[in-house]
Amino acid sequence: DGGITQSPKYLFRKEGQNVTLSCEQNLNHDAMYWYRQDPGQGLRLIYYSQIVNDFQKGDIAEGYSVSREKKESFPLTVTSAQKNPTAFYLCASSFSGNTEAFFGQGTRLTVV
Amino acid sequence: AQRVTQPEKLLSVFKGAPVELKCNYSYSGSPELFWYVQYSRQRLQLLLRHISRESIKGFTADLNKGETSFHLKKPFAQEEDSAMYYCALRGSGGFKTIFGAGTRLFVKA
Numbered sequence: 001d002g003g004i005t006q007s008p009k010y011l012f013r014k015e016g017q018n019v020t021l022s023c024e025q026n027l028n029h030d031a032m033y034w035y036r037q038d039p040g041q042g043l044r045l046i047y048y049s050q051i052v053n054d055f056q057k058g059d060i061a062e063g064y065s066v067s068r069e070k071k072e073s074f075p076l077t078v079t080s081a082q083k084n085p086t087a088f089y090l091c092a093s094s095f096s097g098n099t100e101a102f103f104g105q106g107t108r109l110t111v112v
Numbered sequence: 113a114q115r116v117t118q119p120e121k122l123l124s125v126f127k128g129a130p131v132e133l134k135c136n137y138s139y140s141g142s143p144e145l146f147w148y149v150q151y152s153r154q155r156l157q158l159l160l161r162h163i164s165r166e167s168i169k170g171f172t173a174d175l176n177k178g179e180t181s182f183h184l185k186k187p188f189a190q191e192e193d194s195a196m197y198y199c200a201l202r203g204s205g206g207f208k209t210i211f212g213a214g215t216r217l218f219v220k221a
Contacts, residue, residue: 031207040121042198042213050207100158101209
């Protein structure tokens with residue numbers, strides 16, 4: 001069953017702790033993305049990666065880090081430096097070029 | 113700077129009425145434009161892209177470079193069209209895709 005999978009669906013963390021969100025795809029896509037979705041602000045790009053071992057900052061990268069050690073995986077770490085981490089996080093992937101992005105179901109992170 | 117603006121947060125129409133969801137963009141070059149839709153409890157998914165010039169579920173969108181717009185239109189709205197709609201832009205040859213704030217469409221019976 002092909003697709004893009006995010007886990008967990010819900011995540012609760014204490015303030016000051018780092019937390020890593022998982023994103024895996026078996027679509028053989030080259031590019032992967034992380035977006036943050038907040039009410040009234042749409043999707044804002046955090047990081048994206050066009051190829052293994054390479055990634056670029058998006059518009060709101062501060063307080064986040066990523067890695068792309070495998071083509072299938074693009075984990076996002078929300079660090080303690082992120083001032084307002086509570087949000088809904090969406091991962092996506094696509095082939096290179098002008099192709100559509102496929103999205104995961106999302107992870108809702110709540111920091112208490 | 114790249115920017116996508118969807119001026120309406122909420123759009124409410126009656127079933128059978130025409131609907132137009134507005135999208136304006138800012139980009140110095142030739143962008144690729146997309147409309148994505150998110151139905152209740154489903155993943156965000158592509159609705160249509162300007163380059164294919166196709167009609168999906170009765171929706172069409174024309175890229176107007178003069179007005180830098182990519183409005184989404186449907187002549188007769190259906191209740192199942194109720195969803196969140198996002199306009200998105202990608203620079204030509206690039207990977208970075210940015211989204212607008214979204215418009216929630218509510219089609220009333």
